[in-house]
Amino acid sequence: MFKKSLWKKAVISGLAVSLMLTMTACGTPNQPAGTSKVESDYPNKPITVLQGFAAGGGSDQLAMLTGPYLQKELGNTLVNQYIPGATGAIAWTQLTKQTAADGYTLSITNTPMLMTNYLMNTEIKYTIDELTPIANVVTDPGILVVSKDSPFKTYQDYINYVKANPGQLTIANSGTGGDDFFTILQWQKATGLSVKMIPFTGDGPSWQAAAGNKVQASSTNLGVVYSQVKAGNLRALAIYSEKRSDLLPDVPTAKELGVDLVAGSSRGYSAPKGIPENAKKKLIDSFTAIAKDPAFLKGLQDAALPIDLKVGDEYAKYLKDQETEFKSIWDSVNDTIQK
Amino acid sequence: MNNLAKHGLASAITLILAIVLYVDSFNLPPAAANLPRALAWIIIVLSLAMFAEALYKERKKAQENQEPKEPILVFRVFVFAAMIALYVALIKPLGYFLVTPLFLITALAYLEATRLWKAVLIALSFTVFCYLLFVMFLHLPIPMGLFS
Amino acid sequence: MNDIMMGLLNVVSPFNLLVIAAGTGLGIFVGAMPGLSATMAIALLLPITFGMDPASGISMLASLYLGAMYGGSISAILLRTPGTPAAAATVLDGYPMAQQGRAGKALGVSLTASLIGGIISSIALLTIAPALGKVALSFGPVELFAIAVLGITIIGSLSSGSPIKGILSGVVGLMIALVGMDPISGTPRFTFGQIYLFNGISFIIALIGLFSIPQALRLVEKDDGLQKVASSIKDKMLPTFKELKSMTVTMLRSSVIGVFTGLIPGTGGDTACWFGYNEAKRFSKEKEKFGTGHPEGVAAAEAANNAVVGGALIPTITLGIPGSAATAVLLGGLMVHGIMPGPTLMTEHSLITYTLIWAVMLANIFMFLEGLVLTRAAVSVTKIPNKVIAPVIVILCVIGSFTINNSIVDVFVMFTFGIIGYFMDKINIPTAPMVVGMILGMMLDNSMNQSLLMSDGSWMIFLRTPVSAILLLIALISVLQATPLFGFIKNRFKKTTI
Structure with a gap:
């Protein structure tokens, strides 16, 4: 009897596997064509985008709207990796402390959480000084x-x-x-x-x-x-x-x-500190290019997300100014809030 | 361990938990501390009540004959739990592809669930099935370990 | 009216029918996998719908949601491992039924109840959505507090045997829920410096551990395992007319509960199944049968969680307020399709909206048909030896809990809860109240503190609005019902009337 049921099981799992295979074939996103057009070597493999919030949230929405255009510009795939937790702090700690600064890992950085996380909680150790801000996309x-x-x-x-x-x-x-x-x-x-x-x-x-x-x-x-x-x-x-x-x-x-x-509140992309110059430049150029794409702009408009492109040093300065401001506000109210 | 000792241990654990959290709640602002403090008190009272209840039942039981329970294979449960613990501990460093079939084969062999060749077959096909489902189809992450 | 017909015409196009059938089937499959909840499935499969037109894409996701709500019960019944959190209450009676060799019947009851819950909520969605949608806005912190209190009274009724143990388990659950960042004060609570605890202990992770690991361990306790009765495939799956009739009231009541729980933002299937189960037990003449393999228990939980789908979609399409976590992801999906979700959905995008509503309606029928076919295959799981099932459950739980937050810490937490659950079971402390406590803890604490902030600390705020006053009154009655005093009065009353 056992033998017979094992047979049955094999048949069922075989069916299931073939079903899964068919569905997988349908489900895999198309690889972007024309990787040969890229002059510089970077990027020659898929780029991981760490997301500090669950799939389907606001920061995922930005990734979904931006992703396709960015892939086309960069000539390689972007792979979303969701590491939700502690209002993004788990993903940002990983980005700053445990990620190779090779330009193949980025993260969506949201203000003011990016700064207030560590301003408000001493347990959170990363700071924005450990980041290479690439581009702010929307505010x-x-x-x-x-x-x-x-x-x-x-x-x-x-x-x-x-x-x-x-x-x-x-x-x-x-x-x-x-x-x-x-x-x-x-x-x-x-x-x-x-x-x-x-x-x-x-x-x-x-x-x-x-x-x-x-x-x-x-x-x-x-x-x-x-x-x-x-x-x-x-x-x-x-x-x-x-x-x-x-x-x-x-x-x-x-x-x-x-x-x-x-x-x-702003959402943009950042990389770990010290990524190669050519990677940084390529990324910044790509963001500058997509910000001129009418289709991309329409997508943001439809989602009522106002574009606010700030790239490279401008974005870094913006983050730094905000950090100073939030720190002073938090320091002034900390005692009264915690009463 | 007899029933009373088990209840005593459970009461002690919940009691310690409640006291630790109660003490820790003094680091919190009042709004965040009110409910946990109230809950801690309830836990303290209930865990003592649970022990008292067990004590009462033990007394009563001593007077009656209780029917013996069917024994369980404690050692086997313990070894299986240890296997799970090992699996959980090793899956991240060594990776899904190595640890999952190993765990399945060892567990099936230890439990004498099937003959070895069947165990190997089940282990390999299930490992592949899960990979296809979670990674290929749903694009979900699994620990890759050495295979990353 | 015209829009309604257009929507119906749109939905019966061959492509849309195919998409709905596929979505429902996938939903059942994914729902049956522990760790993969409906919410996650929608988020993960969203990209697949990008190539479709918005109406088809959103219809597929909604069918997926509905299918997953049923799918969760399959593993709850067969493996004692709820596939989704919304199926946790199904375990209580579904698994004992399977143990008695009535797995087929349990699945059949679950399927029928899911169908009825789903259809009722779809009808509500189609006909009275605009009127009901406003209800969503009338639930503020004060009302949510009352719901949380009412929910906590469920703990008492789940504690058959020793009330002390049940309530202790529930209160510990409430306490565990409070671990993590407190949104009111912005301070981490009971995190002991660990940033992994900032988001709290995920109740899905704890649920997987509490139910599944003890089950895996129990299966290897004896050589023949738990007394194994392979369910006969010949066993009639669908409930007979007589059985159906006896469960009609329960299913209708659970459906209404499900629709309303779905409506209220912040509560979804995971809450609805307990409310449905609890009310069925409260009104039943055979209270003692609940928890021992009573089909009515399965029906109550499953009608409620499927009714949540339509209920949660009501405020989603009328106001742009997601009624549950899964519909929140659905709204995000609409946005990526270039449709601004909000109150204009029913007017500006009426074709899409009505296609969606009809799709949910049809998905119920597909779910029923696909469920019938799948269930026959699923029952054969009961023939696989326990010693093979046990390690397989472990692997599904480990992978499932890892994928939720991509975190190995979650796997450790899951395993810890598993061991705790095993020992709780050994000294007869029920785990179900702990799960209810974990679901309601944060809601209770947040809504209480928000309300007290508004009222400058006065507790009278909870009695000032009619909704919360009534809910709190019901809660009070529930508590009194459990005390000896109430039983005394009832007995006296019975004696005098007979």
Whole structure:
């Protein structure tokens, strides 16, 4: 009897294996053609992109939108490797401490988490000085939203209420230490006013709490709530970018409203420190080239992700400036938060 | 180990866990510490209650005749668990392709599950099957070890 | 109306039918693999859909989701190893059924319940989605806290035997859930300087360990293993009309629970299966049969987790709010297809939306047919000797837990939980309450702290909104039901009426 069932099992597993093989054949992505066009030797093998967040998240979205164009420019495949955990810190620790600086491993680097991780937690040991910043791709500006049936019609209504009720207005953010958390702190510093910050577990729960009138406002990001604002479920009162967004041209910037505040979260690519010059140059050139590709730009536009290309030293300086800023904010509030 | 000793050990472990976490909670800001502290107290009370319950049952049982349990092959379970531990420890440094068939063949041979040639066949085909499923089809990572 | 018909016409094109059938089949297969959850499967297979038009691609992913919800029960029943977290409650009655030689029946009940849960939630999705979608927004921290409290009362009812042991297991589970970065204060909690603990102990990893490793060890305890009754293939798989009738109320109740659990952002199949199981037991006249191989237990859990699919899609398509982790990935998929998910989905992209809805409906039927065929083959697993099954389970668990976060530490954690689970089993401490505790711990802590921040520390906030007040009242009744006092009143009441 055992013999017979073993036969059956062999047949079943044989079927399964052949099924898998067929599916594999369908599932393998096409190799990019024309590797011969590349002058320099780099890259002559696939490049690994470490992702500090789970597949399907915001940073994966950038990888999926950017990946195909970047592959074409570089003439080799990009392989995503997901190492989620500790808001990206596990992947970034691996990138800086355990990865060969040969240009064949990159990581998507998100601000402000890239810096706030180690500013807030002494257990996290890497710093941005151990990176070669390659290029920032998008910056999703901060935005202040309220529910569609909120009494606050304009930023002025909002600020009047906050002035009359110091520390009473409830405002959601995406979590203590996240970009929106720092944005609200920066706003408080710039205006001298105070609000009651309610941390949530991510951008989604944060704006949903505002839309459901669970909190009075939410400080979040344009890309996250663009469709909700457009459909009228949320009202945007102010945007924290240098100039008005093309997506929501009616929403005033904080600067117009007399608050000196530009904030948001950025996503780009970085390599470990000390990669070969030709690899760095090739990567930077590729990003500069795809940023001119209308198809790529349209993809970002459709996903409401505003492009913000900063390459090489400019990106490095941007990270360094942000690090200094976040450090000073965190140091000033650390004691009060931990009370 | 008798039933009472087992319960005593379990109570002790949960008790220590609760106390360690309770003490550690003093490093945390109050908002993060409130719930864990309350839970730690509940665990302390319940683990003591569990021991008391076991003690009570032991007394009661002494008066009645309990039916003997069918014995289990403790040594075999222990060796098999050790094999799993070894497999888990070696898969990263040595890699999936070496350790998986080895584990399967040794385990099947030790357990006298099948004849050796069948064990080898099962081990090899299952190793390949998992590789095809996880790596070729789903593009998931597996520890490659020496084969990377 | 027109859009609905267009969607139906679009979905019955040969290519779309093929895509849905393939998606469902893949879902069942992937769902049956421990460690590969529906969420992961959607994320992993997303790139395959890039070549398709958005409607077909998204339909395929949704069918995958639905298939995986059923697939999880196959390994739960046959191997006592839930293939997905949403099938954890199925183990309680499904595996005992298999041990009694009724594996075929258990799978048949699971399949039928999955079909009914899926169809009911698809109908809800097609007809009353816009009205129900708003419910998603009415759940804030206060309401989530009430749900978490209600969920914790399940721990009590899972603790047959010794309530002390069950509650202890549940509370330890809650405590384990609190390990990791606390989003409210931004401090790492109980991480002891290990950054691998910052994200906490993944409950999927713990679940794999707690259920599967003890099972593998038990299988080698004796030479003939657990008393082995090979399930006869001739055994009627599908429930008879009479059996079906006796389970109808349970399946309907679980379906409604599943739809609502799906609706609420932050809760999904992993929660719904426990709620469904618990309510079935609460209303059953044969409470003592639950956990011993009672088909109704399987039906309750499986109808609930498949109903989550439609439920979770409701806020996804009406508001752009993912109702569960799997639908969140689905939304990401839409974006890569160039469709901005959000409230405009039903108006601006109505064809895609209605194609998706019909695809979910049809996927139920494909799931049923494919399930019937697959189950026959799956039952033959019960003929493989235990001593061959044991190491195979181990390998699936090790690879499965490694792939989730690409981390060997997770494998160590999985194994540790496995050993703990084995010893818990030896002294009759149930593991199911621990799993429930791990699911609800963070939700309880976060929502409690958020609410108290809003109310400046006043606990009255939980009684001020009707939804949370009602849920907390139900929780209170559940607790009282378990105390001797309630039994006393009930007995008195019974005596007087008879």
